[in-house]
Amino acid sequence: MKSDIAKKGIERAPHRALFKAMGYTDTEIERPLIGVANSANSIVPGHVHLDKIVDAVKTGVCMAGGTPVEFGVIGVCDGIAMNHTGMKYSLGSRELIADSVEVMATAHALDALVLVPNCDKIVPGMLMAAARLDIPAVVVSGGPMLAGRHPRKGGKVDLITVFEAVGAVLSGKMTEEELTEVEEAACPTCGSCSGMFTANSMNCLTEAIGMGLPGNGTIPAVMAARIRLAKQAGMQVMEMWEKEITPRKIMTEKAFQNALAVDMALGCSTNTVLHLTAIAREAGVEIDLNLINEVSGKTPHLCSLSPGGKDHIEDLNRAGGIQAVIRELADAGRINAECITVTGKSVGENIAKTEVLDRDVIRPLDNPYHAQGGLAVLFGNIAPEGCVVKQSAVRDEMLRHEGPARVFESEEAASEAIMGGKIQKGDVIVIRYEGPMGGPGMREMLTPTAAIAGMNLDADVALITDGRFSGGTRGASIGHVSPEAMQGGPIAIVREGDPIAIDIPGKTIALRVSDAEIRSRLDGWEAPAPKITKGYMARYAKNVASASHGAIVR
Incomplete structure (x- = not known):
């Protein structure tokens, strides 16, 4: 046994004494x-x-x-x-x-x-x-x-229902009293x-x-x-x-x-x-x-x-x-x-004796909900090392989209703009400096994506970021853009109004700016000061790898 090195033999008597101090018997120690x-x-x-x-x-x-x-x-x-x-x-x-x-x-x-x-x-x-x-x-x-049940409407609710209900209240589609009802029921x-x-x-x-x-x-x-x-x-x-x-x-x-x-x-x-x-x-x-x-x-x-x-x-x-x-x-x-x-x-x-017990919940391969799997990785000049989208949660009309960039340097700034009604149909929201190094920590951004869904903008607005999204996010929300902005990735030089084209079926994402212009902007780019300068996350930011490598610490 591997544990013998800590408990067996005359020289391990002190070790066994410590085990016995906790009430372990000789039988348990052996x-x-x-x-x-x-x-x-x-x-x-x-x-x-x-x-x-x-x-x-x-x-x-x-x-x-x-x-x-x-x-x-x-x-x-x-x-x-x-x-x-x-x-x-x-x-x-x-x-x-x-x-x-x-x-x-x-x-x-x-x-x-x-x-x-x-x-x-x-x-x-x-x-x-x-x-x-x-x-x-x-x-x-x-x-x-377990999922919750809406107290009046009777349908299922969950945590994401609450996040999206916030957007519905802010856009006048739900009352605060109705929000409280959902809040009480969502996590039973x-x-x-x-x-x-x-x-x-x-x-x-x-x-x-x-x-x-x-x-x-x-x-x-x-x-x-x-x-x-x-x-x-x-x-x-x-x-x-x-x-x-x-x-x-x-x-x-x-x-x-x-x-x-x-x-x-x-x-x-x-x-x-x-x-x-x-x-x-x-x-x-x-x-x-x-x-x-x-x-x-x-x-x-x-x-x-x-x-x-x-x-x-x-x-x-x-x-x-x-x-x-x-x-x-x-x-x-x-x-x-x-x-x-x-x-x-x-x-x-x-799985020899396993079978599907409800064909509406687990469909057969010849009658799927979507012909392709739930995730897609997109590549392009704004994300040379790739970015990720949950394509199964994207509305059909947003699988291909082109629109002007609305650029924000943080999640808070983007959330304020969304909830303040400053985002228009067709926009491509860009949130940067939220990656593993730049965030630091690559925050999940359920608040802005849920607000977009709750305001019924998920059929018209895309969001891309070097940060990441909650598993509860739906819509054309594209995360993990790599390299991230803090590492000098092209997302760092996107400007307000730049056209961005997203083609999820084609697995591409493109900043509609010339290669020469991108190079020129990158040549003039300087990294901003770190957001956290002490403690664990400061050390983490110095050693973390790109999202394309799993955001592992080197």
């Missing part, structure tokens, strides 16, 4: 030490209940003959951090999470890990750590929130927010890549099945330890291709591009952004999930969950069925 990374806190709705999940995991570990040792991990709620300085710290927390898990597992010579995340950056941070450490590891999330339970936003996207892809047990992505947080799954995860990690099944044996190039295929079928968040790229690098696998277009081109969009569609994660769970989506893709040859998973079995073995 067993494999299984780290349980607990990201519970009382500020994130998706994490407020994780102590119960962790207790179930620990029970499962004990049932299978291991000794669980629990440690804490931070977590940021992107919704609460949204549209203020706090959002600058969200993406950066991913690296802190990965580093802290690495430190705890290595410093204490842990034999294996059960990782318990739920929300946006915690899931990829823990997966990055698992790939880096390469000791047996299982991820079990806290599960999705604990769990990760109920649509296919970033947290649920990553939990579903964790299952698709093979690092979570079947059900990890979709079993609602409030169901007893989630507790049973956590116990199974605790037991399963012991089997993985015995069979020496480690994350790098699971997270192979073919497994990442599986995850991308499921990503396209589900219509996941654009943030999955950042996170899958970063996780793959830790696993020794390279994901070229062109691969996303390749997979998207041959993988239809099968699920109509919020924010772009009518269904929520609870509906996907009822329809058979991620395993049913995998089965649908595998039957058409779009999945590498031989990949091993945390079950100890192959993908093909896992």
Whole structure:
């Protein structure tokens, strides 16, 4: 056992004494030490209940003959951090999470890990750590929130409904009293927010890549099945330890291709591009952004999930969950069925008895919601290294668009203009200096995009940025423009009124300015002063890579 270096032999008597100070018996000390990374806190709705999940995991570990040792991990709620300085710290927390898990597992010579995340950056941070450490590891999330119900209209509502309702109030389409009703109803339970936003996207892809047990992505947080799954995860990690099944044996190039295929079928968040790229690098696998277009081109969009569609994660769970989506893709040859998973079995073995239970929620490949997958990467002179759009959430009339640039140096300035009625139909909003280095931290911009949707401008206005968007964003919202403005990317020299042409089906985006003019403007460009000059985010800004490389810290 790896943990023997910290507990076995005469010279480790002091170490055993410290274990006994915590109440561990000799029997417990002699067993494999299984780290349980607990990201519970009382500020994130998706994490407020994780102590119960962790207790179930620990029970499962004990049932299978291991000794669980629990440690804490931070977590940021992107919704609460949204549209203020706090959002600058969200993406950066991913690296802190990965580093802290690495430190705890290595410093204490842990034999294996059960990782318990739920929300946006915690899931990829823990997966990055698992790939880096390469000791047996299982991820079990806290599960999705249930959708709310509008108290009078009766339809489903969620967090995005509230964000978009703000725009509706500002444009006179809704009263403040109606907004309060939606606010009260939108988030009825604990769990990760109920649509296919970033947290649920990553939990579903964790299952698709093979690092979570079947059900990890979709079993609602409030169901007893989630507790049973956590116990199974605790037991399963012991089997993985015995069979020496480690994350790098699971997270192979073919497994990442599986995850991308499921990503396209589900219509996941654009943030999955950042996170899958970063996780793959830790696993020794390279994901070229062109691969996303390749997979998207041959993988239809099968699920109509919020924010772009009518269904929520609870509906996907009822329809058979991620395993049913995998089965649908595998039957058409779009999945590498031989990949091993945390079950100890192959993908093909896992889905052998799975079937789709609701064909309206998970459509067949010959009758998809869209012929191509949920995401597209665009390239052009304004984004030489690419930019990302959730094409499944774009209205048909905005798939191709050309209009004048409306340039803003921050999210706040753009939000003020949108909510102040200063944006006209046809405009292309450009928000820059919000990238990984320039933000710093590459803020999500749900507030301006939700305001555009709530004001019914999403059929007429596009938004491009070197920042990023929430998984809850819909419309022609194009993020991750690379290189970013702070690195001297061409987005830095766009001027008010410059024509910008967007062609999502053609995978292109172009600043309609001559190459000579672009070169001239870039020659005269100077980087602005950093926005944060001390603390963690100042260090982060100095070392972070481009979004096209997953915004990893070098």
